[in-house]
Amino acid sequence: MKRLVGLWLLGLWIGLSTPLVVQSDEIDHVFDFDHVTDVSVANPLTEPVTIIEGMNIASGDYTYDRDTDMITFHQAYLVHLVPGIHAWNVWGLDHYETLTIEIIDRHQAYRIINGGFETGDLLGFTALDIFKGERTLQAFTDRDVQSVSDGNLVQAVGAYYLGLDPEISPSLQKERMGILRSSAFTLGGSGFITFRLGGGLPSLLTYLSVRLVENDREVARYIPFIDPLSTQTPELRLYQADLSAYIGQRLLLEFCDYGGRTHDFLIIDDIETYHPEVPLEGILLEDEKPTFNAPYPPNQVQNGSFTQGLDHWTEVLETTAFHVVSGQMRSNDGGDSAIGMIRSNLFRLDGAGVVSMKLGAAAGERFDKDTFVSIRHYPSHREIYRFANDRHDGIEMKIYYVDLSDYIGETFYFEIIDNAGGSYDTIFVDDIITYYAARPFFDYSVLAKDLLQWRDGS
Numbered sequence: 001m002k003r004l005v006g007l008w009l010l011g012l013w014i015g016l017s018t019p020l021v022v023q024s025d026e027i028d029h030v031f032d033f034d035h036v037t038d039v040s041v042a043n044p045l046t047e048p049v050t051i052i053e054g055m056n057i058a059s060g061d062y063t064y065d066r067d068t069d070m071i072t073f074h075q076a077y078l079v080h081l082v083p084g085i086h087a088w089n090v091w092g093l094d095h096y097e098t099l100t101i102e103i104i105d106r107h108q109a110y111r112i113i114n115g116g117f118e119t120g121d122l123l124g125f126t127a128l129d130i131f132k133g134e135r136t137l138q139a140f141t142d143r144d145v146q147s148v149s150d151g152n153l154v155q156a157v158g159a160y161y162l163g164l165d166p167e168i169s170p171s172l173q174k175e176r177m178g179i180l181r182s183s184a185f186t187l188g189g190s191g192f193i194t195f196r197l198g199g200g201l202p203s204l205l206t207y208l209s210v211r212l213v214e215n216d217r218e219v220a221r222y223i224p225f226i227d228p229l230s231t232q233t234p235e236l237r238l239y240q241a242d243l244s245a246y247i248g249q250r251l252l253l254e255f256c257d258y259g260g261r262t263h264d265f266l267i268i269d270d271i272e273t274y275h276p277e278v279p280l281e282g283i284l285l286e287d288e289k290p291t292f293n294a295p296y297p298p299n300q301v302q303n304g305s306f307t308q309g310l311d312h313w314t315e316v317l318e319t320t321a322f323h324v325v326s327g328q329m330r331s332n333d334g335g336d337s338a339i340g341m342i343r344s345n346l347f348r349l350d351g352a353g354v355v356s357m358k359l360g361a362a363a364g365e366r367f368d369k370d371t372f373v374s375i376r377h378y379p380s381h382r383e384i385y386r387f388a389n390d391r392h393d394g395i396e397m398k399i400y401y402v403d404l405s406d407y408i409g410e411t412f413y414f415e416i417i418d419n420a421g422g423s424y425d426t427i428f429v430d431d432i433i434t435y436y437a438a439r440p441f442f443d444y445s446v447l448a449k450d451l452l453q454w455r456d457g458s
């Protein structure tokens with residue numbers, strides 16, 4: 001009789017996401033968001049399972065083992081369920097039994113999935129390839145999730161942290177690039193988040209970006225303090241960030257590695273986005289996303305031909321790599337060993353939607369990871385185009401055109417990057433034009449080749 005009442009109740013509740021209220025002695029199993037695992041439950045039927053229905057379950061979300069007569073609900077499915085007691089219909093040939101799993105309330109809505117990497121892989125995260133879509137250059141892979149017992153990284157929490165794949169060379173470990181995107185969460189509690197980060201030297205090419213899900217706007221950027229002495233044995237430090245201005249909003253985190261040099265890497269653990277109270281521990285990081293003071297961006301980027309020195313350009317690192325020589329902006333103030341990044345003011349794309357500039361730099365593999373031009377969208381701060389010199393002969397600067405006509409009316413800025421200190425590691429830029437009333441004539445041979453290839457690399 002109890003079973004019949006259960007079936008009747010279930011009939012009422014099928015298709016609704018509201019948790020079914022079930023007596024606790026009827027719960028078949030529990031799932032804990034803080035200890036993510038698959039959940040195996042005995043088949044409640046006296047015959048083999050044909051299909052399971054309910055809670056938007058799909059055939060890839062569970063497996064049925066005929067030999068053991070066990071049903072296994074996959075962790076990747078369970079992590080998305082809201083807290084409560086959920087029921088599924090387990091079908092045989094012509095009838096079903098119900099099966100229940102309690103999802104423990106761990107404030108899931110306010111938290112990212114697998115923030116401590118304790119599944120031993122990147123479950124819950126998406127790794128986006130950046131550079132030419134080259135899979136071997138993806139900085140964040142399941143193989144980078146390291147067992148704490150395998151290393152000497154005492155600052156990690158739990159059994160795993162996101163480190164560096166030990167099977168590849170140290171130089172490739174750092175050369176790789178990528179973006180690791182978390183699952184989305186609603187910011188709740190105190191509005192503070194905490195995370196453990198480590199990496200190489202202070203690098204403006206590796207950071208944590210916080211974005212609004214609604215419109216992809218970057219609301220904050222955090223760059224860890226890094227002790228240069230820690231480059232040999234990367235150290236995770238606990239940080240906190242105050243995002244309380246965004247309480248109630250849907251956010252996601254992106255750990256970004258845009259750099260290809262030995263100091264450009266991130267190691268990560270213990271990301272917690274829900275703190276009911278302001279956390280007591282952790283170094284408070286300030287938002288370091290780019291800021292601009294021109295409220296009405298012109299269509300021609302200011303001082304694009306460097307006739308006014310470096311006015312309207314902002315050097316980002318504290319070093320001074322950029323100077324103007326013979327009317328060109330060059331990154332070799334102090335020689336090729338200088339490293340730096342300089343940022344233009346904002347410009348609004350108008351007219352034909354084409355921009356151009358003259359470029360001089362060494363060409364070829366490696367150089368295109370170290371000395372390049374990046375075009376970023378504002379206010380998402382998303383990098384939408386990246387190109388390097390591929391035609392300069394070392395004597396005469398060459399013109400490069402970028403067709404951005406899909407983005408007319410949008411606002412952008414340039415970043416010019418010199419991220420290496422060896423011979424020929426330098427970049428020259430001149431005559432940046434961001435406004436053409438009519439489309440200029442140019443053919444494929446002078447088109448800037450986009451080095452970005454966004455792809456879900458997971």
Ligand SMILES: [Ca+2]
Binds near residue numbers: 116118158159
């Ligand atoms: Ca961990």
Ligand SMILES: [Ca+2]
Binds near residue numbers: 174177258
């Ligand atoms: Ca890197």
Ligand SMILES: [Ca+2]
Binds near residue numbers: 420
């Ligand atoms: Ca340089």
